[in-house]
Amino acid sequence: MTTRRSIIMAGAAAMLAWLPAAASAQEPIRLGEMNSYTALPAFTLPYRKGWQLALDQINADGGIDGxxxxxxxxxxxxxxxxxxxxAEEFVSSDRVAVIWGGxxxxxxxxxxxxxxxxKVPYLATEPLADAIVWSAGNRYTFRLRPSTAMQSAMLAEEAAKLDATRWAIVxxxxxxxxxxxxxFKAELLKRKPDVEFVGEQWPPQGKIDAGPTVRALEAMKPDAIFNVTFGGDLAKFVREGEIRGLFEDRDVVSLLSGEPExxxxxxxxxxxxWIVTGYPWYAIDTPEHKAFAEAYEAAxxxxxxxxxxVGYNSMLSLAAALRKAGSEDAEALVDAFEELEVVDxxxxxxxxxxxxxxxxMGAWVGKTAVEDGKGVMVDWRYADGADYLPTDEAARALRPAE
Incomplete structure (x- = not known):
């Protein structure tokens, strides 16, 4: 009986010793995400649906190593x-491996x-300011979307083909x-040195006074306009400009305005x-995009x-980095992100x-049109982001020494 009891107790002890390890293997990997959901729902709510779709697919496929x-x-x-x-709560209380979003x-x-x-990894998924990876760049920060410099270069490439020489800015x-x-100025001047920038308007974000802005631009008598407003400001600018004839016989080059949001x-x-960067989801027929669009619509x-x-690609990026790192350690994740390739x-x-x-990651460049009472992009092409970035040597020179 003593021997039998000893065997049973040993077996029970072994099982108890195994249980924490098994439970630990199934503990979730925590990621801390934030965004301006109430301030700009038109973009951020679809963004959340995108990363949630990818998250569901990744977890249904076994997550990261189980x-x-x-x-x-x-x-x-x-x-x-x-x-x-x-972010401080994420790090101190929630013990997340990565912060991402914005x-x-x-x-x-x-x-x-x-x-x-x-010293925590941060994936800036949507912010476009060049400083994020250049003048303010650091070891722990990475950025997904094509930056202002990249998208402005894509647009300048098309703007240089126009006859316009006098440009106004808003x-x-x-x-x-x-x-x-x-x-945009630097890239356009590089391609067409005879252009002239005749004036600028700088309305506060989300608070454009479209009437005075349009009148000021009209007074500059430009051949073309470079527009950077978006969201509600873009709608006000377009409507006021149409009423006052600002866009008649003028070229307009506009950042992000081809995005369906x-x-x-x-x-x-x-x-x-208008010449724009955007996202013609209805016309992209690659197998990878078709699968994504169908799954998104089904969900x-x-x-x-x-x-x-952007939301979907951000989750794919995080999962790829976690797999490559094989760890939640901050330094291992940073090392994994460098030269990380996100396929499919x-x-x-x-x-x-x-x-x-x-x-x-690139963007689509094309022209706006109205079809069946809706705004769409036509004559578009996909611009690979790699073609609009400085060389590695030039990029390193733009960053602070670490």
């Missing part, structure tokens, strides 16, 4: 202060500095707008013939938006450069 991914999501209210408070560039820049100070007065204008609300009032009963694509993405394979931590 461990599911858990996302703790918060609303940063488009305020840098709120974003920093949330929409507005001022929020992204605040989180970029937080990542540097706290852009929101914060980092995204100022970076975009600086980049901003084009669809205009309906039949959408501008025609949510609506077509994907640009935000949906709906927008095509892209990678995160070691030189500046910018991804090579």
């Amino acid at each position: 461990r599911p991914i858990e996302v703790i999501s918060r609303d940063d209210n488009a305020q840098p202060g709120d974003a920093i408070r949330i 929409f507005f560039s001022n929020v992204g820049l605040a989180l970029t500095d937080f990542a540097k100070q706290r 852009a929101p007065n914060y980092a995204y707008g100022t970076d975009a204008v600086t980049a 901003y084009l669809e609300p205009l309906g039949a009032e959408a501008p025609e013939g 949510y009963g609506e077509h994907p938006y640009a935000g949906s694509l 993405a709906p927008s095509g394979t892209f990678r995160y450069r070691a030189s500046d931590h910018q991804s090579t």
Whole structure:
């Protein structure tokens, strides 16, 4: 009996010793996500649906080495202060492996500095300011979307083909707008040195007074306009400009305006013939994109938006980094992100450069049109982000020494 009892107790002890290890193997990998969900729902709500779709697919396929991914999501209210408070909670209380998200560039820049100070990986999925990976870049920050410099270069390439020489500018007065204008001017002058910039309008983001802005631009008598406004400001600008004839016989080159988040609300009032970056989801026929679009529509009963694509690609990026790192350790994840290749993405394979931590995800460039009472993109092409980035050597020179 003593021997039998000893055998039973030994077996029970062995099983108890095994249980914590088994439970630990199934513990979720926590990721801390934040975005401006209430401030800009047109983009961020599809974005959330995009990353949720990818998350569901990854977890249904076994997660990361058998461990599911858990996302703790918060609303940063488009305020840098709120974003920093949330990030601190993520790190101190929630013990997340990565912080990711952000929409507005001022929020992204605040989180970029937080990542540097706290030595935690940060994936800036949507903020476009060049400083995030260049002048304020650091070891712990990476960026997914093509930056203002990249998209401005794509547009300048098309703008240089126009007959226009006198250009006027309208852009929101914060980092995204100022970076975009600086980049567009430099890229257009590089391609067409005889152009002249005759004036600028800098309305506050989300508070454009469209009437005076349009009148000021008209008074400049430009041949063409470079527009950087988006969201509600874009709608007000388009409608006021149409009423006052600002766009008649003038070329307009416009950042992001081909994205369905901003084009669809205009309906039949959408501008025609503008050169834009955007997302013609209805016409992209690659197998990867078709699979994504079909799964998205099946899950949510609506077509994907640009935000949906960014959200989906962000989760694919995080999963790829976790697999490559084989660890939740911050330094291992940072090392994994450098030269990380994300394959089979709906927008095509892209990678995160070691030189500046910018991804090579591209954008679609084309013209706006109205079809069946809706704004769409036509005559578009996919512009590979890798073709619009500085060399690795030049990129390193743009970053602070570490």
